Amino acid sequence: MARIKPFKAIRPAQDKVAFVASKSYEEYSKNELKSILKYNPFSFLHIINPGFKFHKNITGKERFALVRNRYLEFLEEHVFVKDGEASFYLYQIAKGDFKSLGFFCACSVEDYRKDVIKKHEDTIHRREQLFADYLYTVGFNAEPVLMTYADDSSISHLFQQETKHKPVYDFTSTDKVNHRLWRISSKEVISELKSIFEGMDALYIADGHHRSASSNLLAQKMETEDAKHTGNEPYNYFMACLIPESHIKIYEFNRMVRDLNGLSKEEFLIKLDASFRIEKKEDGLYKPTKKHHFSMYLDGEFYSLYLRKTKYQFTDALSQLDTQILYKTILEPILGIHDLRNDKRIFYGFGKHNLIKMKDSVDKGQFAVGFSLVPITMEEIKSIADAGLVMPPKSTYIEPKLRSGLTIYEL
Template sequence: MATIQPFKAVRPTKDKVGLVASRSYESYSRKERESRLKYNPFSFLHIVNPGYKYHREVSGENRFKLVRNRYLEFREDHIFIQDETPSLYIYKQKTRKHTFCGILGGASAGDYRNNIIKKHEATIQSREELFMEYLKTVGFNTEPVLLTYPDNNLIENIITDITSTIPEYEFTTTDRITHFLWKLSDPEKIAVVQKEFEQIGDIYIADGHHRSASSCLLADNLKTENPGHTGKEAYNYFMSYFIPESDLRIYEFNRMIKGLNGLSKEDFLIRLDEWYRIENRGEELYRPSKKHHFTMYLDGEFYSLYLRKTIYDFSAPLSTLDTQILYKTILEPILGIGDLRNDGRIAYGCGKDNVVEMKSLIDKNKYDVGFGMLPVTIDEIKKIADEGLQMPPKSTYIEPKLRSGMTIYEF
């Protein structure tokens, strides 16, 4: 029985929302970030990068406190306002190729704890605890977790009805994405949406595993500090974007490796031959068309790798994932990469940007060999989550990517 909770969002005023909303801090290059900080005083980047005001880098607890201060300044200057009534928010993102539409609301920390919100990635405890301390200090959350649910006609009808009206926000960002936001404040319609989510049951994290885990830690922490805890406090929920499965776009990550683990090119190909039927494609840019087929780029040439299924063991639940197959047949046994998170020889490139970028980096001698594959499917994600397992790191690149600073959840 999944929960979706309305909340009183803190939001930019209509005239400034396009200036305030930003991508995630890490997605900007240093030059891009500096430019936005210099020329746009309303950018949310000023809040998450508070040291800019003092022309220095600030970290740790001092940074957390300064983030809180910058946020309060935005509120005091009426750049942000808070809605008076709890609402759900319909957010639509229109790109040149796709349209994404879902609901911003509060997800339950209890649902996360009880595995109603299901996970497919492992989290790192130190990162969970650090982000929990950040949330506790700043007192707000502005990066929604991306949750997905099975398509539902009744919810879709309500969304269609709301989005036929004039939106609260409509603005286009420099990446040519148009953003729309509507408020859903009608208690009867909110109740219908909540009832439908109760009937849906399980929902799945598409993106935001560490944010979910940290929010659950925060709820537990604040509960112990509150002798009057009722379970209805804002900290019992975390802001999430609930989107139907059919609206998600899932892309793959390429793998790029430095060195061949001491092997010559010829010896490396011979080792690969144990697991794969190999075809040299020359300069032809090859993309796989089936599961268990892989692209390889090595020494200026593309290769197609077809898994020899008769010798590969598909019995384990993770074994059918192409990211796991690549790890178990090439990365670990041949290239000697055991730790996919921390080994400095491996790098990941988003498959949405296609194999051309991978080729370019290898041609520039930044890496020696690269591998590409088909994206993971939503059914594979759900199966892994249902089994309580975790995918290898960088198995999925999922869109939409959400803006920071457009709706803020205070606790």
């Protein structure tokens, strides 16, 4: 049973929403950040980068307190307004032929603890604790956890009816993405949505494992401090955007390694031959199209690597994952990369033209070899999560990427 609830969102004023909503901080280059902070006083980036006002890089608890101050200033200056009644918020993202329709709601920390909300990535406790401390000080969620649910015709019908109404937001950001938001405040619709989700066995985190884990830590801390704790307090929930599985797009991360671990090209190929049938490709760029097939770029040439299944055993859902196969057959035993998250010899790339970028990086001598994979499927993500297993880092790049500051949930 998945529990969701509406909330009274803090939202940008209608005439300022296009200026407020921002991508995740990490997605901007230094020059982009500097330009936005200098010329757009309404950007949500001013809240999460409060040191800009003082021309100083501020970190730790001091930064957290200043984030809280900037947030309160946005409220005082009516850049943000608070809705008067609890609502769900239907959110559509569209760019080119890609369109995704989901909704913002509050999800239960208890569901996270009971594995109703399922995970497929590992988290770093240090980062969990840091963000929990951040939430404790600032008192709000501004970046939702992206979660998926099984497509449901009843939900689709409800949303189709809601989108016939005029949206409260309709704007296009500078990256040519159109954003629309509808507020669902009808008690009947809210009750029906809650009832449908109560009948679901699971929700799956697509993006935001650290944010959900940190919300759990925050709730644990607040429970011990709140003598009147009931389980219904805002800190027992966190903001999420729930999207049907068919509206999620999953892309692959390529892997590039700086050296061949002391091996010559010929020695490296001989070692690969134990686990793969190797074919040199003569037709320019080569990208794999099937599971357990890989593309490799080495010394100016593309190769296809076909897994020798007689040499590799599938034992569980994780062992069948291409990112895991690459790790267990090449990256760890041959190239000596044991820590995929922290080893400086490996780099991950994604994007529409990433195969070309991978080739160019190897040709320039920045890396010795590159590997391309086919994207992981939603079914594989669910199999990993249902089995309580963890994917290797950088196994998926998932869209849509949600904006920060579009709706805010106060804890």
